[in-house]
Structures are given as structure tokens and as C-alpha cells.
Amino acid sequence: MYALMIATVINTAFVAEVILELALAYCDNVRSHKRHPEASIMSYFNRMLASIADHRKSREPLIFFNDKGRTIDLVSPKSYMWYFSDDSNRRLTYSEKSYFVHIMTQVINFANIHMKLDVIPTDFPEFVSRLAFAVNFHETNKQKANDLVRSLAGGNLGELVNLTMLQHREPRIRASHLKRFQSNSGTKDDEHVVPPILLFDQEILSMGIPLSDFYMSLSIIKMKDPYLIVRTYKEFRFLRETDEQELIEEQEDKVRHVKDILKRIKDPACDTMDKIFCSQEEIDEKQKRIDELEEAIQKLTEDPLSALAEYEANSFDILIQDIGFERRSREDYGRM
Structure with a gap:
């Protein structure tokens, strides 16, 4: 009787360990195959399993x-x-x-x-x-x-x-x-x-x-x-x-x-x-240029229209063309 109970306990512990390892392996598999999140119960369940695997991995x-x-x-x-x-x-x-x-x-x-x-x-x-x-x-x-x-x-x-x-x-x-x-x-x-x-x-x-x-x-x-x-x-x-x-x-x-x-x-x-x-004159010149750029950025941030009117009109066109944009005329929009 006692031998049967001991064998049952050992077998139960073995089966429980196998089930636990399979569950952890499934969590790792879900973690490695993350999908785009969707609003569904299955997606929520998969995210929960992936979080378990992430926590184990972080340890x-x-x-x-x-x-x-x-x-x-x-x-x-x-x-x-x-x-x-x-x-x-x-x-x-x-x-x-x-x-x-x-x-x-x-x-x-x-x-x-x-x-x-x-x-x-x-x-x-x-x-x-x-x-x-x-x-x-x-x-x-x-x-x-x-x-x-x-x-x-x-x-x-x-x-x-x-x-x-x-x-x-x-x-x-x-x-x-x-x-x-x-x-x-x-x-x-x-x-x-x-x-x-x-x-x-x-x-x-x-x-x-x-x-x-x-x-x-x-x-x-x-x-x-x-x-x-x-x-x-x-x-x-x-x-x-x-x-x-x-x-x-x-x-x-x-x-x-x-x-x-x-x-x-x-x-x-x-x-x-x-x-x-660098000489002191070169340092002062660079610092002056930096101050001018910071002042221009501040004006463009606070009041863009007044800042554009203050600076030359073609300078804005040059800047946007330098970063890959170009102005379109009304005729261009009409042809589109």
C-alpha cells in the first residue's frame, strides 16, 4: 500500500514537471513569435504568456x-x-x-x-x-x-x-x-x-x-x-x-x-x-553665429509668420529644397 502511494506521488510529480516544462516551452514559443496586437481574448492570452516568458528571460x-x-x-x-x-x-x-x-x-x-x-x-x-x-x-x-x-x-x-x-x-x-x-x-x-x-x-x-x-x-x-x-x-x-x-x-x-x-x-x-x-576671434565668430541661429529658431517657434516675413523669402525656399522639398505653383495643383 505504501509502495503504491509512493509510486503514485513520484509519477504525479513527474507528470506535473513535464506539464510545467511544456507550458514554459509554449510561453517561450509565443514570445519568439509575437504577432501584431489585436483586440481579442486570444491575443490577450498570448500577450500574457509572452510576458511570463519575458520575465523568466529577464532573470x-x-x-x-x-x-x-x-x-x-x-x-x-x-x-x-x-x-x-x-x-x-x-x-x-x-x-x-x-x-x-x-x-x-x-x-x-x-x-x-x-x-x-x-x-x-x-x-x-x-x-x-x-x-x-x-x-x-x-x-x-x-x-x-x-x-x-x-x-x-x-x-x-x-x-x-x-x-x-x-x-x-x-x-x-x-x-x-x-x-x-x-x-x-x-x-x-x-x-x-x-x-x-x-x-x-x-x-x-x-x-x-x-x-x-x-x-x-x-x-x-x-x-x-x-x-x-x-x-x-x-x-x-x-x-x-x-x-x-x-x-x-x-x-x-x-x-x-x-x-x-x-x-x-x-x-x-x-x-x-x-x-x-582656435584663436579667440574664431571662437567669438562661431559663438555669434550660434546666437543668431538660436534667435532665429526661437522666432520661428513663437511666431512663424512674422519670422518668415522678417527673413528673406528665398532663404526659406532654399532651406526646404535642401531637405528634399520643393514648392508647387497653383498650375501644378491644377494638373494633379
Whole structure:
């Protein structure tokens, strides 16, 4: 009898845990497939499930990539308990640290286990880490684009602007050589896991992602064709060498500039202050121009008609033409 009761309790706890995990997985699925909000009971229910998943996700530790030190940093999430301040961070638990160590082990052993390489390049773990951040960003944007397309198909033309902005996002890249590579590269994006330029996007690397999302991105990379990974790694090596070379050139230019300033200061034959810095007359002239512009803006804000009458009429036409507008005559409206 007691054995039957114990078995029943164990089975009930197991079934309850399975149901709970399935419910949480469904919440995560609803969160990753957010639709345009509608005034319906089902939409309200989905938003509630998505908020549960968002709350769980916000409790996870975040992974950041330190581009300067080329390290992976694990940061504890902020405490959301009401009896603590929002600025206080809770300590990382032992299970979270163990999970992080397991993920980093997967990153280090990626070339040996999944690529079947006997010799592992020293920069390959860095490449896999950058690629995981880029894959997470790429998959998130792909899902957003699909949702916007479905919303447009449903007749919501207001999402057209969001879709255009998403597709024409400009990567935030520090080195100008990398920007030229992005515009001049003849390789296709489908020949890589993600566009290689995303591996150096400062916004993607500095944006922390939850620990589980990083592991999910790593799982997606494992399922990719090794040929695509090798092609992406080849472009990564080239881009990183280009980035390092430009960084060295920038540092050398700064050193030469500092040496030139010191030489001018020590040389009494040079008009040091006027050659190195702006003269007082130039500063006063710039300040006068700023005051005039601020006064004009203030007048245009308070009384636009009087301000336009005070300034030249053609100056307004020039200004609106500079930003892409043009005046139409009444004949033009008649032809329309």
C-alpha cells in the first residue's frame, strides 16, 4: 500500500514537471513569435504568456563580448524582487556558473568535435563566440521580418516602414576598411552562416544576450554545413587582420599628432596657440553665429509668420529644397 502511494506521488510529480516544462516551452514559443496586437481574448492570452516568458528571460544571466579584451563576460541579472532596489544585482548561482562553463567548453571544443580538426586555430573560439552573437541577432531579425511580412499580408500597411528600416539597418562598425569591404564584397550571404560583417558589429557584440539564447545560437551553428562555417571563418580572419591594421594606423596617427603638438609647444619660433588651437576671434565668430541661429529658431517657434516675413523669402525656399522639398505653383495643383 505504501509502495503504491509512493509510486503514485513520484509519477504525479513527474507528470506535473513535464506539464510545467511544456507550458514554459509554449510561453517561450509565443514570445519568439509575437504577432501584431489585436483586440481579442486570444491575443490577450498570448500577450500574457509572452510576458511570463519575458520575465523568466529577464532573470537569466547575460553574456557580453568584450571586443577590446576579446573575452566573454557573464553578468548576473538585476534583482526584480520588490524588497530590493532595482540597481542591486543578485549573485550568480552555482548552476548558472556550471551552465556557463559547459557552454564555454562547447565553444572551445567546437573545432575538435564538430569540425573534426586535429589542430585548432587559436582564434577559432573567438570566431565561434562572435558567430553565436551574430546568429542570435540574425535569427531574431529574420523572425521580426517574417512577422512584419505576415502583418502586411493581413492589410496592416503601417508596418511597411518598420520592415524597410529592418532590412536597411546600417551596421555599427568602427573600422572604415570594414565598411568598404561590406560595400565592395562580391561574395553572397548564402555562402556564409551569417554576413561576415556582423561579426564585427559593435552594437551586436555589446548587446548582452541571455545564457540560453547563446546556447541556442551555438546549437544552430552546429547544424550548419561545415563548408559555410569554413567560408565564414576565412572572411573573419581577413576582416580581423584588416581591423587590427587600421587600429595600429590610428594609434600611430595619434602618436604623431601628439609629438607634433609637443614640438610646436617647445619651439618658440612657432605661433603655438594659434596653430594648435582656435584663436579667440574664431571662437567669438562661431559663438555669434550660434546666437543668431538660436534667435532665429526661437522666432520661428513663437511666431512663424512674422519670422518668415522678417527673413528673406528665398532663404526659406532654399532651406526646404535642401531637405528634399520643393514648392508647387497653383498650375501644378491644377494638373494633379
